[in-house]
Amino acid sequence: xxxxxxxxxxxxxxxxxxxxxxxxxxxxxxxxxxxxxxxxxxxxxxxx
Numbered sequence: 269x270x271x272x273x274x275x276x277x278x279x280x281x282x283x284x285x286x287x288x289x290x291x292x293x294x295x296x297x298x299x300x301x302x303x304x305x306x307x308x309x310x311x312x313x314x315x316x
């Protein structure tokens with residue numbers, strides 16, 4: 269019984285880590301690739 273409970277919690281933990289990694293990769297991509305293509309007001313003011 270202990271092994272069944274342990275495996276369930278292990279699955280929950282790995283799922284949380286995987287979801288966090290996916291959001292981290294997406295966020296990093298948006299920050300590194302998409303953001304420089306579409307500068308905000310602050311970046312436009314600095315260039316003027």
